[in-house]
Amino acid sequence: MARRTGGLNVLPRLNQQRVSARLTAAGSTISPMSKPKAAVADDLRLAAAVFRKDRKATADFVNRYAGPIYSYLSRRLIPRADLVDDLVQEVFLAAWESLGAFQGQASLRAWLLGIARHKVEDHYRARLRDPEPLAGQETETDALLSVEPPIDTLVDRDRLERKTKRVLEELPEAYSAVLLWRYWEHRSAQEMARCTGKTAKAIERMLARAREQFKRKWQDE
Amino acid sequence: MNSSEPNERFLEDLAGALDSDAAESAAPSKLKAKVYSALARRQQESGPLLGLRETHADGRGLCVHEQVVRIAPVGSKAGAFNCCSLCHARVLAEALDNPPIYWANCPYVGFKQS
Numbered sequence: 001m002a003r004r005t006g007g008l009n010v011l012p013r014l015n016q017q018r019v020s021a022r023l024t025a026a027g028s029t030i031s032p033m034s035k036p037k038a039a040v041a042d043d044l045r046l047a048a049a050v051f052r053k054d055r056k057a058t059a060d061f062v063n064r065y066a067g068p069i070y071s072y073l074s075r076r077l078i079p080r081a082d083l084v085d086d087l088v089q090e091v092f093l094a095a096w097e098s099l100g101a102f103q104g105q106a107s108l109r110a111w112l113l114g115i116a117r118h119k120v121e122d123h124y125r126a127r128l129r130d131p132e133p134l135a136g137q138e139t140e141t142d143a144l145l146s147v148e149p150p151i152d153t154l155v156d157r158d159r160l161e162r163k164t165k166r167v168l169e170e171l172p173e174a175y176s177a178v179l180l181w182r183y184w185e186h187r188s189a190q191e192m193a194r195c196t197g198k199t200a201k202a203i204e205r206m207l208a209r210a211r212e213q214f215k216r217k218w219q220d221e
Numbered sequence: 222m223n224s225s226e227p228n229e230r231f232l233e234d235l236a237g238a239l240d241s242d243a244a245e246s247a248a249p250s251k252l253k254a255k256v257y258s259a260l261a262r263r264q265q266e267s268g269p270l271l272g273l274r275e276t277h278a279d280g281r282g283l284c285v286h287e288q289v290v291r292i293a294p295v296g297s298k299a300g301a302f303n304c305c306s307l308c309h310a311r312v313l314a315e316a317l318d319n320p321p322i323y324w325a326n327c328p329y330v331g332f333k334q335s
Contacts, residue, residue, distance in 0.1 A: 049279070053270045055261060055303065056281035059328030062257045063335050070248035075239075088248065089256045093263055161239055183236040211228045 043108040051099050061108075062092060068109055069116050076120045076184060079169035079176055083123070091116045120185070121195065127177035128196045128206070167217045175210035182207055253332040254314035261303055269301035282326035305329070 046064075049057030069091050073084045094115050102111055168176040181187050187195075189203040196203070264270060273291040277283055283291060286304045293299070305311045305328065313320035314329035322330050 053264045053268075054276055054279065054281065055270050055305070056276060056283075056326075056328065058260055058264065059257050059331060062253050062260060063328075063331055066248035066253045066256060067245055070252065071243070071245045074246065075243065085252050085255070088252060089259050092256050092260050096260055096263055157238070160235075164235060164239060179232065183232040184240060211232060215228055215231065 039107060040104045044102075044104045047099055047102050047104075047108060050096070065109060065112050066092075069112055072113055072116050073120065076180055077123065078165050078180065079171070079173065080123075087116070087119050087123075090119055094119075117185070121181070124177040124181045124185075124192075125195050127173050128181075128192065128198065128203075130174055163218070163221055167214055167221065170217050171210065171213055174206070175213055178203070178206050179210050179214060247335075249318055250320075250333040250335075251315060251318045254311065254329050257328055257332070258305070258311060258315060261305065265303060269298065270303055272300040273302075274300055284327045285324055287326075 046057055046061060050061050066088060069088050070084065073087050073091075074081065077083050077087065091112060095112055098115075102108070106114070168179070171179075178192070181192055182189070189200045189207060192198075192203045193200040261270065273283060273287050276287075277291055284304070286308060290300065290302060290304060308327075310320070310322040310324075310327050310329045313322055314332060319333060320329065322333075324330065
């Protein structure tokens, strides 16, 4: 599971008490309670209680946020559904390690999703570093593909989602990772190149091959 | 026009359509149970959990086992003991998605109810 990375574990007890007090104070001084402010105060109170190692607050923390994290990771880790559970756990453990730094500027949910996003990008980075699948009979560009996007005609969202999942699952992992990173996480080829140590051109070529395979399998479905 | 543009648009539209109103799926209770257990273990690596007396004083409900530990004439160290680590509810909740556990204020029961 997740490795231990310092953070709270190495904080002296005094420092833990100080951070916990800061979180609690920040949570209690927000007034009057407009809805967003009340939500921030609630987040800060929960973070402070988890930081104090209150077991019930910790259970509440997991109960509230496991769903959004699980949902996000399930959508982003196709075709590696087998990794989702481990990564959900890693997100919570990483959150615990850096909970002292939580300021309440974003909601706890957004903060946790940020950690999850980093984990997903670590996964994509590792996949893109793997040797690329053999191109076989594929063409270098996706010029041959001419079927119009059927998005508008596929009104059944569930069907669309299932089909996308199936197609992504059939692709080599590097291809599904590069497509998810580009189109679902909105990262540019330059950004992906920086993260992986490849050139932008190499990423563009990989994207072109991935798009072509995706579209071909989509049409075959 | 760049030959890849239609496919770019196709994937952009597809991602947009799927992400825009993505329904949030609930995490399996078994997963929540495992995550909670792992988190409690990790918390204990840097010292004991908050004592049961303090937890109770904060207005949080304790399960029947925790109540016994709380009122027992034991030191504060025992009061910080993680009863769940020995409890069969944890074992069942980590193994089953609808475990046959029902008592009040048990976190593992809470996972299956939400």
